[in-house]
Each structure stands twice: as structure tokens, then as C-alpha cells.
Amino acid sequence: MRHDFIDRYSRLESPVHALDPRAKAIALFAVIIACVTTPANVWWPYAIYAALVLIIANASRLPFSYLLTRMLVVAPFVLVVAVCVPFMHGAGPTYDLGVFSVTQGGLLVLWNVAAKALISVSCLILLSSTTEFADLMHGFERLHVPQFFTTVAAFMYRYIFIIIDEAERMKRARDSRNFRGRWLWHIKVIGHMVASLFLRSQERAERVYQAMSARGFDGSFPRWKETHMHAPDWAFMGIITATALAGRLVVLWK
Amino acid sequence: MHIPDGLLDFKTWGTLYGVSGGTTAYALYKVRNTLDEKKIPLLGITAAFIFAAQLLNFPVAAGVSGHFLGAMLACVLLGPWAGFLVMVVVLAIQCLIFADGGFAALGANIFNMALIAGPVCYFMFAASKSLMNKRLSERTSLLTSLAFFSWLSVVLAGAACAVELSISNVVKLSSGAIFGPIVGVNAIIGIGEAVITTIVVAVVLQARPDLVYSYSGHDVKLPLSEEAV
Known part of the structure; x- marks a missing residue:
């Protein structure tokens, strides 16, 4: 992507x-x-x-x-x-x-x-x-938007592409196995996809959190400019x- | 369901900015008291997950498709206020970066899709779950209540949207002409929401029950590895 x-x-x-x-x-x-x-x-x-x-x-x-x-x-x-x-x-x-x-x-x-x-x-x-997204978030922070939001949004932006890629891979795998969801009762497949997407994203989040803690993350991002x-x-x-x-x-x- | 700018009048979107802003401040206060600041990466990645899950369209009938909302899912997994805040971030980014939903209408969109579909439905869900839990196992009562209230969350969000449109009266249509189609379509899309939310929570309960906020787990044994620790 x-x-x-x-x-x-x-x-x-x-x-x-x-x-x-x-x-x-x-x-x-x-x-x-x-x-x-x-x-x-x-x-x-x-x-x-x-x-x-x-x-x-x-x-x-x-x-x-x-x-x-x-x-x-x-x-x-x-x-x-x-x-x-x-x-x-x-x-x-x-x-x-x-x-x-x-x-x-x-x-x-x-x-x-x-x-x-x-x-x-x-x-x-x-x-x-x-x-740039990071500059925009920093700008909002300077306009007194709570840091909670800018930090959550920064993580969201960082991981959204990875998770969308993950979802795309699952979709390709599903479609190559002849899934042709056209009616509401095909939705069970999508439910299972969303579930495994969630579990994978949580496990990724735990790994990321541990890695960041190990590198001294204290809840805010350092700015270089x-x-x-x-x-x-x-x-x-x-x-x-x-x-x-x-x-x-x-x-x-x- | 993301209302763009131009469809609401000032009194409607102004009021809803106030309501959504106030609720956000309260949720921030609640979450700060209960959640470690360092857990923010988890919320951010959950927000990215909700965002990606919303990109998965599901078919309603041939040709028409709906997409997943995820407010009830976020609330059940993270707790009502953290779930609400995650939805606020998702909606704000969709508005600011993707131009999905207007900037003036952001308060209204947060009200419909984060507050009504989130905490409002969550507390009804929690009441129903604890009522059913007197007779049934926690897993059954959680999943049954969740199926109904996640369907209701989409219908109520649609109804709130219809109320705002008819109060604004920018689109000069009778209330019936606004309500009928919006609530009707959402009642069908809600079935998809209910099925997906219930399956997701059922799978997560099986694999990682510790990740479900509204599950106390009295009637389940933790996986061996966690008990051993």
C-alpha cells in the first residue's frame, strides 16, 4: 500500500x-x-x-x-x-x-x-x-487541545496503515478462497475477520507498549523542531x- | 452517517458541540483517574483498529452496503468512557484528515456516533446484562444483551441524526420523509453491526477474556499459562 x-x-x-x-x-x-x-x-x-x-x-x-x-x-x-x-x-x-x-x-x-x-x-x-500529520497534532497541542488526544491520534496515525495492510491481506486471502459476500447472511465471515484483526492489533499494541517502555516512553513525544x-x-x-x-x-x- | 457541513443549522450544531465537548471533558476526567497515562498506546492502536474495521463494508442486500460503526464494541472492550474517547479521536481524524463529516457538524457526529451509540447504549447494555446474569451465565447474558444493544446503537444513532436534520429544517422535508429512510436503513445495517460485534466479543472472550472490560470472568477459568504466573 x-x-x-x-x-x-x-x-x-x-x-x-x-x-x-x-x-x-x-x-x-x-x-x-x-x-x-x-x-x-x-x-x-x-x-x-x-x-x-x-x-x-x-x-x-x-x-x-x-x-x-x-x-x-x-x-x-x-x-x-x-x-x-x-x-x-x-x-x-x-x-x-x-x-x-x-x-x-x-x-x-x-x-x-x-x-x-x-x-x-x-x-x-x-x-x-x-x-504533515505530526506538525498538525503539535499545532493542536499548542492550541491547548489535551495531550491525551494528540498522543492517541499520533499512535492511531502511526498504526492505521499497518492495520489496514493487515485487513487487506485478510481480504485477499478471503477473496482468493471464493468468498462472494453479497447478502447479509455472509456477514459471519466478516465478524471473524474483525475479531482476528482486533486480537492481532491488541497483541501488536502490547509488544509496542513494552518496546516503548523499555526505551523510556513517558507519555509524550519529543520534538526535534x-x-x-x-x-x-x-x-x-x-x-x-x-x-x-x-x-x-x-x-x-x- | 457522517453528516457533512451545510445540513445543520447553527442552533443545532452549536448546542451539540457544547454537549459533546462537555461529555468529552467528563470522559477525560474519568479516564485519567482510572487509566495509566502510559496505556495511551493501547488506546491509539484500538482507535486505528476501529478505523480499519470501518473500512470493511458488509453487504446489506445486493448492491447496498453498510459499514461497521464500532462504538459499542469499543465501550465493551475498553469501558464506556475510554471507548467514547477512542470514538471521538476516530471521528475527529476522519473529519480533519479525511474530510469525512463536516467540521461544524463534528459535535453532532460525536453526539450521534460516539455518545448515543457509545456510553448511552452501553449503560442500558450493562443494566440488561446484570439483570440476565441472575438467571444465566455471564457469557450468555453478555452476548445476548450485546447483540440487542449494538443493533439499537446503530438505530438510535440514525434516529438522532434524523432528529437533528428535522430540527435544523435546512433540508425542507417533512420529518416522516427524513425519519423513514434513515431509521429503516439503519435498522438493517444494525443487524450487521450486531452480528459483527457479537462475534468479535465471543471470539475475544474465547481467546483473551482479559481484554474484555465488561466481563468479570467469575464463571470461567483463566488459561493455564496466566494462572501459573
């Missing part, structure tokens, strides 16, 4: 990659919160948020095809909402499309969900693809957050 499939592009070199994780996290979370709370009937704040996302994406030198593929994660939800549009009781004029009709209110719902979901998801993708907020970090955080909040507040004011 390719082991860098999550933060595959997090080691690129670009102005966005070089920023402090805290600055990126706060700025992008601000864009998400501003976007999610913006009412649907005004379109131009969404243009501002989309422009911010595009500028950051462009500066980060991430391939656009990669961003687009990752954004497909919200496609199922948007599709479900789109299928439901004809059944929505919205206000406004009704458009007749032959077999069914849609209301303007229903289309507004679809636009609202699609715009918010896409902008929010692209912010999250930008954050995770421009920051310290991050600092410099002028560009403050500038990035300030400009992005202020623009997003401005877009949100002007709507409120009107």
Missing part, C-alpha cells in the same frame, strides 16, 4: 506549506464557520469564501485534480439532497420539468447544501494536505480570518 495516501502532498514546498500549523488551522476553521452560518439567499459571501479557498489552493501548488477527487467525498450527500428536491415544500415559483416540478425554495436548499459542503470540505482538504508564529503566519491568519468574518458580518448587518 502507498503509505502516504492521506497527507500525500504535505511535504511539498510552497508558501502555504511553510506556514505555522496553528495559523492555517485557525484561518481555515474561521472560513468554515463563516461559510456554514451564512444564510443561503445571498450568493456573494460564498464567492468570497470560494475565492479565499482558490487563492490558498493556488498558492499551495497542490494539483487541482487531486483536490477535485478528494472533494468527491461529499458527492453522495449532495446527490441525495438533489434527488429530494422535487419533494421539498419550498416557497417561490414552481418550475415544471415534465414528470416532476421543483420549487425555487427547493433549488435554494440544494445550492445551500452544495455550496457549504464543498467550501467546508475543501478547507479541510487544504489543511490536511499542506501540513519547534514551530514559531512569524510575521507571515500572523499576516496569513489575520487576512484570511478578517476577510471571512467580513463576508459574514456584512450579511448580518444588511
Whole structure:
């Protein structure tokens, strides 16, 4: 398996990659919160948020095809909402499309969900693809996220690939023995797979824990480089957050 | 079932962030009192296991598949609060790194899939288990209660999700049109959850009963090697 499939592009070199994780996290979370709370009937704040996302994406030198593929994660939800549009009781004029009709209110719902979901998801993708996982966790720690979470997450990240590989091996072994699970009663096989996956992962955890204790693990990871907020970090955080909040507040004011 | 951003309104996701945050603080306090800080690697690797187990899709009917949730499994194996925290980490990483579930909706997703499907169902499970234990062996009462309450955990998580969607009223559908499909599909997916959870715990009880938190093991003899130590 390719082991860098999550933060595959997090080691690129670009102005966005070089920023402090805290600055990126706060700025992008601000864009998400501003976007999610913006009412649907005004379109131009969404243009501002989309422009911010595009500028950051462009500066980060991430391939656009990669961003687009990752954004497909919200496609199922948007599709479900789109299928439901004809059944929505919205206000406004009704458009007749032959077999069914849609209301303007229903289309507004679809636009609202699609715009918010896409902008929010692209912010999250930008954050995770421009920051190495360890740096991101360290950044959260500096933002006073309890160390319990960052340490558990670090272990999870370290072992997830090994366990997924293990699961893939079991799946291959199962499939090569002509397993064709198509119905709910085939599930017993999967139950046994999950059980042995759990036992193997626990036994691995015990070995890892003993090895780490033997090497003096005290519950925290030593860092070999310290991050600092410099002028560009403050500038990035300030400009992005202020623009997003401005877009949100002007709507409120009107 | 991971709600993306845009489907919930501010009052709903804001409130649920408060509820989930408060519960997380309480769980952290409980776990810190009972769990050695050095046991954190075990929790991290269990979180990775839950994550990998969620990638195993199981068939519901031809074409439609569901995936494993694992909240009840985590609670039964690790205890309700450690299990809850493991689910919080899994959901937060799925949101932040995989963009699976929205950032604003994270509180709601933690509420549904970690709190409702975790400790809330776990305490009902524990009550039912101790009631049944008066007549039946501990193993039987544990597995029977687990089968029912892990099914219920998926149904309740789905129902909570449906309640949030209809309270938010972003998607302008009647409550019935939201509830019917979500609870119906989850009632079927829940069967898969129940079968997998029960088989996993049954196998672990056989192989390593010491790894099951909610099993006191009064009616079982430890494997010889452990007794000899």
C-alpha cells in the first residue's frame, strides 16, 4: 500500500506549506464557520469564501485534480439532497420539468447544501494536505487541545496503515478462497475477520507498549523542531480570518 | 452517517458541540483517574483498529452496503468512557484528515456516533446484562444483551441524526420523509453491526477474556499459562 495516501502532498514546498500549523488551522476553521452560518439567499459571501479557498489552493501548488477527487467525498450527500428536491415544500415559483416540478425554495436548499459542503470540505482538504500529520497534532497541542488526544491520534496515525495492510491481506486471502459476500447472511465471515484483526492489533499494541517502555516512553513525544508564529503566519491568519468574518458580518448587518 | 457541513443549522450544531465537548471533558476526567497515562498506546492502536474495521463494508442486500460503526464494541472492550474517547479521536481524524463529516457538524457526529451509540447504549447494555446474569451465565447474558444493544446503537444513532436534520429544517422535508429512510436503513445495517460485534466479543472472550472490560470472568477459568504466573 502507498503509505502516504492521506497527507500525500504535505511535504511539498510552497508558501502555504511553510506556514505555522496553528495559523492555517485557525484561518481555515474561521472560513468554515463563516461559510456554514451564512444564510443561503445571498450568493456573494460564498464567492468570497470560494475565492479565499482558490487563492490558498493556488498558492499551495497542490494539483487541482487531486483536490477535485478528494472533494468527491461529499458527492453522495449532495446527490441525495438533489434527488429530494422535487419533494421539498419550498416557497417561490414552481418550475415544471415534465414528470416532476421543483420549487425555487427547493433549488435554494440544494445550492445551500452544495455550496457549504464543498467550501467546508475543501478547507479541510487544504489543511490536511499542506501540513504533515505530526506538525498538525503539535499545532493542536499548542492550541491547548489535551495531550491525551494528540498522543492517541499520533499512535492511531502511526498504526492505521499497518492495520489496514493487515485487513487487506485478510481480504485477499478471503477473496482468493471464493468468498462472494453479497447478502447479509455472509456477514459471519466478516465478524471473524474483525475479531482476528482486533486480537492481532491488541497483541501488536502490547509488544509496542513494552518496546516503548523499555526505551523510556513517558507519555509524550519529543520534538526535534519547534514551530514559531512569524510575521507571515500572523499576516496569513489575520487576512484570511478578517476577510471571512467580513463576508459574514456584512450579511448580518444588511 | 457522517453528516457533512451545510445540513445543520447553527442552533443545532452549536448546542451539540457544547454537549459533546462537555461529555468529552467528563470522559477525560474519568479516564485519567482510572487509566495509566502510559496505556495511551493501547488506546491509539484500538482507535486505528476501529478505523480499519470501518473500512470493511458488509453487504446489506445486493448492491447496498453498510459499514461497521464500532462504538459499542469499543465501550465493551475498553469501558464506556475510554471507548467514547477512542470514538471521538476516530471521528475527529476522519473529519480533519479525511474530510469525512463536516467540521461544524463534528459535535453532532460525536453526539450521534460516539455518545448515543457509545456510553448511552452501553449503560442500558450493562443494566440488561446484570439483570440476565441472575438467571444465566455471564457469557450468555453478555452476548445476548450485546447483540440487542449494538443493533439499537446503530438505530438510535440514525434516529438522532434524523432528529437533528428535522430540527435544523435546512433540508425542507417533512420529518416522516427524513425519519423513514434513515431509521429503516439503519435498522438493517444494525443487524450487521450486531452480528459483527457479537462475534468479535465471543471470539475475544474465547481467546483473551482479559481484554474484555465488561466481563468479570467469575464463571470461567483463566488459561493455564496466566494462572501459573
